[in-house]
Amino acid sequence: MSASLCGTWDMVSNVNFEGYMVALGLHSELELKLMSISRQSGISPCLRKTAIKLKLKKVIEEQGGVCRIKTLSVFRNYTTSFTVGHQFEEVTRGLDNQCLKSTVTWDGDRLVCEQIGQKKNRGWAHWIEDDKLHLELYCDGQVCKQVFKKKGLKD
Numbered sequence: 001m002s003a004s005l006c007g008t009w010d011m012v013s014n015v016n017f018e019g020y021m022v023a024l025g026l027h028s029e030l031e032l033k034l035m036s037i038s039r040q041s042g043i044s045p046c047l048r049k050t051a052i053k054l055k056l057k058k059v060i061e062e063q064g065g066v067c068r069i070k071t072l073s074v075f076r077n078y079t080t081s082f083t084v085g086h087q088f089e090e091v092t093r094g095l096d097n098q099c100l101k102s103t104v105t106w107d108g109d110r111l112v113c114e115q116i117g118q119k120k121n122r123g124w125a126h127w128i129e130d131d132k133l134h135l136e137l138y139c140d141g142q143v144c145k146q147v148f149k150k151k152g153l154k155d
């Protein structure tokens with residue numbers, strides 16, 4: 001893990017989060033009813049409305065070769081831990097509740113994750129630009145762009 005990604009970061013912008021969430025799973029009313037008697041999956045319009053208002057925080061840490069990325073909010077938290085270059089099982093619990101085969105690698109200065117599951121072209125990329133932490137979340141042609149500033153620093 002490049003030391004520069006490590007730290008606590010506060011969201012300053014979030015573009016097309018809605019499009020990304022829709023790409024993760026848009027369900028009809030009937031599908032939502034069927035899912036509620038089996039296992040919740042996908043993201044309902046109501047959940048998307050809540051999610052889009054959130055100011056997210058990233059806490060990125062590395063210890064002994066294991067990287068941990070925490071995404072924190074007042075509503076829900078999500079943590080993933082991985083070793084760069086090693087495929088792992090990622091369960092997106094509390095997000096779209098999918099089981100993925102994920103691999104994080106460095107592509108130059110970008111930390112890139114490929115998430116293999118039911119959705120095509122799913123993953124994310126982190127990099128530093130102008131002292132800010134940038135994140136692209138992508139799924140099936142939709143790209144959400146999020147930018148974070150280091151905690152305690154001005155814009």
Ligand code: ECB
Pocket residue numbers: 021024043047048051054056058069071072073075076077078079080094095096124135137
């Ligand atoms: C955990 C805070 C977001 C809670 C939103 C709740 C419900 C909406 C359901 C799904 C939205 C899909 C993704 C949420 C967006 C960000 C969370 C983590 C995204 C991610 O994969 O982060 C990576 C890269 O930093 C590390 O896990």
